[in-house]
Amino acid sequence: MVGRRSLGRRFGWLWAAYAVSAYGSGLGFGALPLIAVLVCRAGPAEVSALSAVGPAVGALIAVPLAPWVEFRRKRPVMIVTDLARFAVMATIPVAYAFGRLGFVQLLVVSALVAAAKIAFNAAGGAYLKALVRPDDLLVANARFESTNWSSIAVGPPLGGAAIGLFGPVTTVVADALSYLLSALGLAAIHDREEAPRSTGESPVRAGALLDGWRHIMGHPGLRALYLNNLLVAGLIMATEPLLAVLLLRHLGFPPWQYGLAFAAPCLGGLIGSRLARRVVARYGRPAVFRTVGTLRAIWLIGLAFVRPGVVGLVTVMTVELAIIINMSLYTPVLATYRLEHTPGHLVARTLTAWSIGQQVSIATLTALGGLLADVTSPRTALTVAGLLILATPLLLPRHERTPRHEPELPRSHHA
Numbered sequence: 001m002v003g004r005r006s007l008g009r010r011f012g013w014l015w016a017a018y019a020v021s022a023y024g025s026g027l028g029f030g031a032l033p034l035i036a037v038l039v040c041r042a043g044p045a046e047v048s049a050l051s052a053v054g055p056a057v058g059a060l061i062a063v064p065l066a067p068w069v070e071f072r073r074k075r076p077v078m079i080v081t082d083l084a085r086f087a088v089m090a091t092i093p094v095a096y097a098f099g100r101l102g103f104v105q106l107l108v109v110s111a112l113v114a115a116a117k118i119a120f121n122a123a124g125g126a127y128l129k130a131l132v133r134p135d136d137l138l139v140a141n142a143r144f145e146s147t148n149w150s151s152i153a154v155g156p157p158l159g160g161a162a163i164g165l166f167g168p169v170t171t172v173v174a175d176a177l178s179y180l181l182s183a184l185g186l187a188a189i190h191d192r193e194e195a196p197r198s199t200g201e202s203p204v205r206a207g208a209l210l211d212g213w214r215h216i217m218g219h220p221g222l223r224a225l226y227l228n229n230l231l232v233a234g235l236i237m238a239t240e241p242l243l244a245v246l247l248l249r250h251l252g253f254p255p256w257q258y259g260l261a262f263a264a265p266c267l268g269g270l271i272g273s274r275l276a277r278r279v280v281a282r283y284g285r286p287a288v289f290r291t292v293g294t295l296r297a298i299w300l301i302g303l304a305f306v307r308p309g310v311v312g313l314v315t316v317m318t319v320e321l322a323i324i325i326n327m328s329l330y331t332p333v334l335a336t337y338r339l340e341h342t343p344g345h346l347v348a349r350t351l352t353a354w355s356i357g358q359q360v361s362i363a364t365l366t367a368l369g370g371l372l373a374d375v376t377s378p379r380t381a382l383t384v385a386g387l388l389i390l391a392t393p394l395l396l397p398r399h400e401r402t403p404r405h406e407p408e409l410p411r412s413h414h415a
Contacts, residue, residue: 007132007140010189014131015140017185018124019147021082024178026155027162028171032106038168039096040103051241054107056363058114059356065119066352067208070345073193074127075186081120082183088112089176093169118355126347129339130193137339141332142276149269149328157263196345212353215346221397222341225289225334226354228395232297233358234365235389236323239382242369243303246378247316251308261313265320272328280333286397288333294393296326301386304379 036042036050069077088109095101132140159171216222247253247261280288302319306312342350365385373381 007136010191011132011140013185013189014124014128015143015147017082017182018144019151020185021178021182022147022151023155024175024181026151027159027178028175029152029156029159031159031163031169031171031175032110034163035092035096035101035168035172036103036106039101040106042103046103050103050106050110052363052366054110055114055359057111058116059118059359059363061111061115062118062352062356063209065115066122066212066349069119069123069126069352070208070348071196073196074123074130074348075189075191075193077123078120078127079183079186081116081123082179082186085113085116085120086176086179086183088116089172089179092172093176096169114359118352118359121355122348122351125335125339125351126344127193129344129347134340138277138280138332138336141335142273145276145328145332145335146270146273149266149273149324153263153266153269157259160259208349210353211346212349212351213357215342215350216353219341222338222350224395224397225337226357228293228392229334229354230357230361231392231395232389234361235385235392236300237362238365238369239300239303239385241366242373242378242381242385243306243316245373246306246382247312250378251306251312253308253313257313261316262320265317265324268321268325269328272325272330273332276329276332279329285333285337288330289337289396290393290398292326292330292333293396296323296330297389297392299323299326300389301383304383304386 032054033047033050036047040046042050091105092101092109095105128140129137159174162170162174216226244258247258248255253261279292283291299319299322302315306315338350338354339347369381369385372384
């Protein structure tokens with residue numbers, strides 16, 4: 001099993017820091033839109049802008065941060081971005097306590113947190129590659145994936161209960177404190193990280209901003225996986241607000257059933273992530289990309305056939321469970337491949353480019369999905385998304401190239 005393999009004390013602290021942050025974010029999941037509605041009296045257009053425009057602006061802010069992350073020690077960057085997120089999120093309960101909380105502040109917080117998250121993940125990926133052995137990368141990524149899905153399964157229901165008991169900004173406080181605890185966990189690693197090797201590049205040159213995309217688009221395997229990921233992630237995330245309107249407004253599902261329909265299937269993430277290394281060892285990574293990459297795309301169309309009552313609830317949970325199991329198996333394999341096929345001096349810029357592209361794709365397709373739903377209906381928009389995603393497996397790579405200077409993952413049958 002994945003959980004029985006020891007990756008050392010330093011990875012243990014890194015994983016613990018990630019877990020604290022992930023569970024804090026799980027508790028605070030959806031908190032900003034909720035606060036916008038309950039406190040700022042925001043309308044549908046403002047809530048949509050908060051969910052789409054804020055992260056998209058954050059992605060733009062992250063573009064010039066990529067070279068800054070690349071040419072610095074990664075653990076201090078992670079600590080700084082954690083502290084920045086703590087400080088930014090903490091402004092919300094402070095403003096609320098003084099009766100000064102407004103929608104613009106929520107929009108700014110959303111953008112800054114999104115930018116800091118992209119920078120943190122870029123630094124984290126580069127740090128992980130230097131921290132663990134190449135043949136342990138998949139195990140490490142699978143542990144992060146498992147933690148991520150368990151936090152989503154547990155966090156939102158507990159967060160909803162906490163908001164009901166203690167008020168609308170309760171989960172924001174918990175989320176902010178989780179970033180502070182994450183920074184303390186990272187500080188506890190106490191390693192002497194080597195400074196990035198000089199490549200003769202200037203981190204402020206204009207071309208440095210685009211080097212991540214150049215690497216992705218110049219690598220056949222990464223290019224195919226990147227384009228596939230843009231569409232799959234964007235189309236899946238675009239269905240969330242559409243399904244919320246369909247279930248809550250059109251089909252009359254009570255809020256507790258709506259929450260259950262999304263929280264319970266997240267436990268499937270524990271299944272997929274724990275199977276990742278074993279499946280790769282048995283069938284090989286190219287087969288995982290082709291087969292699991294296809295399986296994660298074929299289920300979404302099922303959401304277009306949701307009906308009222310128990311049958312509808314079971315339909316949503318079944319579709320979500322199937323998607324999440326396949327996503328959680330596929331994602332750590334993709335993350336490992338991406339690190340193995342990216343030179344050390346380009347990891348931060350490549351991961352930043354990947355995150356920015358995904359964020360922009362999600363924002364764009366979510367906005368287009370909402371527009372289509374307004375013109376037609378949520379069910380029609382869900383049908384279109386489900387049909388479009390069926391074509392995405394055509395973008396998956398058919399052959400895998402082994403990295404020139406880094407070893408291939410051993411194909412052992414022992415997880």
